[in-house]
Amino acid sequence: MVNTTKKDMNAPPTQIFEPRDPDFESKVRKSFGLQKVMSTLGIDLSSVRAGEVALRMTHDDAFTQQHGFIHAGVTTTALDSACAYAAFSLMPQDAAVLTVEFKTSLLAPAKGIEFHFCGQVLKPGKTLTYTQGYAWASDGPHRVLVASMTATIMALHGRSDLRL
Amino acid sequence: MVNTTKKDMNAPPTQIFEPRDPDFESKVRKSFGLQKVMSTLGIDLSSVRAGEVALRMTHDDAFTQQHGFIHAGVTTTALDSACAYAAFSLMPQDAAVLTVEFKTSLLAPAKGIEFHFCGQVLKPGKTLTYTQGYAWASDGPHRVLVASMTATIMALHGRSDLRL
Amino acid sequence: MVNTTKKDMNAPPTQIFEPRDPDFESKVRKSFGLQKVMSTLGIDLSSVRAGEVALRMTHDDAFTQQHGFIHAGVTTTALDSACAYAAFSLMPQDAAVLTVEFKTSLLAPAKGIEFHFCGQVLKPGKTLTYTQGYAWASDGPHRVLVASMTATIMALHGRSDLRL
Amino acid sequence: MVNTTKKDMNAPPTQIFEPRDPDFESKVRKSFGLQKVMSTLGIDLSSVRAGEVALRMTHDDAFTQQHGFIHAGVTTTALDSACAYAAFSLMPQDAAVLTVEFKTSLLAPAKGIEFHFCGQVLKPGKTLTYTQGYAWASDGPHRVLVASMTATIMALHGRSDLRL
DSSP states (O other), rough: OOOHHHHHSSOOOOOOOOOSSSTOOOOHHHHHHOOOHHHHHHEEEEEEEEEEEEEEEEEEEGGBBBSBBHHHHHHHHHHHHHHHHHHHHSSSSTTEEEEEEEEEEOOOOOSSSSSEEEEEEEEESSSEEEEEEEEEEEOOOEEEEEEEEEEEEEEEEEGGGGOO | OOOOOOHHSSOOOOOOOOOTTTHHHHHHHHHHHHHHHHHHOOOEEEEEEETHHHHHHEEOEEEEEESSBBBBHHHHHHHHHHHHHHHTTTTTTTTEEEEEEEEEEEEEEOOOEEEEEEEEEEEESEEEEEEEEEEEEOOOSSSSEEEEEEEEEEESSGGGOOOO | OOOOOHHHHHSSOOOOOOOSTTHHHHHHHHHHHHHHHHHTTEEEEEEEEETTTEEEEEEEEEOOTSSSSSSSHHHHHHHHHHHHHHHHHHSSSEEEEEEEEEEEOOSOOOOOOOEEEEEEEOOSSSSSSEEEEEEEOSSSOOOOEEEEEEEEEEEEEOOGOOOO | OOOOOOHHHHHHOOOOHHHHHTTTTHHHHHHHHHHHHHHHTOOOEEEEEEEEEEEEEEOOGGGGGTTTBHHHHHHHHHHHHHHHHHHHHHHTTTTTEEEEEEEEEEEOOOSSSSSEEEEEEEOOOOOEEEEEEEEEEESSOEEEEEEEEEEEEEESSSSSOOOO
């Protein structure tokens, strides 16, 4: 039987993943660059690793809801891209990526100077990849968790029209 | 026992709701007008009823993902506002509205000339209101269902700083 | 442009579906009969149509949570089967069915004498089918909506080991 | 600005929580003991900590779906209780606990000899607590992640009828 210590159970199911496409980073960066909504919203790529992608944006009043916080849909836009590209980083070269569904939990108002988003693969698969993501608001030295996401991402094979 | 016919079971749980705030429509319109992200994304209010809010946007390349479709996060932004304002329309005058969480299912690519979003209250409550929403892409005479959402919306009472 | 009336927008995206397997009903009934958890929980099949499956159970103290209501996980068990079999009813003969993910909203306590569950296909697909489900508690003449679900269901092809 | 290293971003947002009720463990154990469905399904409490609850069950054919795996609804029943009691452990003495909604991702078939479930608080709150949970199947020396959940849990105050 498995011996589960506090640390053990607490541990997030993070893993080291072996990318099937050695050029996964440039593939992700190229596709991300084609998402016009990213530059429109001022969302940048912070880092690309096999199974994990981090994004960043700074506060802009143009993307706020009625109380002056960043709209939950904008936070979701960044989290979805972080999760989808985390999944895409583990897909083979000929696969296109599509989001099946996601759930966002709004833990705290998205109030801050800068926002960080991290998407991670929980379970890769030939067709479906399960991911989770977290968003933090930062206001200088510390950061606050403002949202979490779980997203199901799909690989489409043999669709050259949707390649990137 | 309940006699459930085909029509019966198929029927969506839509209801006629009695608004607690007679000025619910102007309240919703005013708050919607404060969401800067709505004008940034070109999302307009189509209709406001007690427990149901409809929005509309036209395609804009600035909000697309890598395949040229509207990004799922943008669709979600509109659906979240439609659901939250559907809930807000049934809240008393002194309540502020906040989204707790939502799930979006991406049924088809958001590809079209115009997009329609409808948020409906499934179950209103003092603190929590459950809603569902649907998004359609339209390309002229017919429309295609492209996304669905279920969202939990919260009423905050006695928070004058968050009133609208 | 689409002319959306109140009725129009309110309308649930229900459709008439053409089953790919003419024997879909017996296929669903046979697979349902293999789910031992259904007889353990006393959940019965009420009706099977192309794209829609209804289930029923009566209250049993053995399946309650701490307040004496049916546990949300039991409601979910019925809703998941209703949604998965609604999807399965539209799949070709050689496909096996698997649930990818679901979200359940607990609208009201599952308190009653009898419970009804309905799963409906929102969007069928070759690999993924999107569904929604509703659960009602009934206490004699009227019924109360107690839960809703959205579920993503997957078709597995060429897996004879998982056929039913 | 926040300096985010690999370790940093990867880190799950786990925290040390200060319970408001010093007797939280006995409160959780007492309420869990009242959930008749837990003994019906053979689900046991493994450990109770402030903000984290672990459960365990062994495989039983009575709770299987058509392929012989534990039904996703049964896994969800355990995950929901783990998440709800993780939240309950941080609530004040006079609060009752209720699940608002949850989403379950079915990462792999629930196939094994023994199953472990862990629910953790992601963000506690006066009214709403956000949680996440994970389920593993174990077959001897190693374990496989089979499901993940995110759940929103509500505290009800002043409802002596729903206390436990």
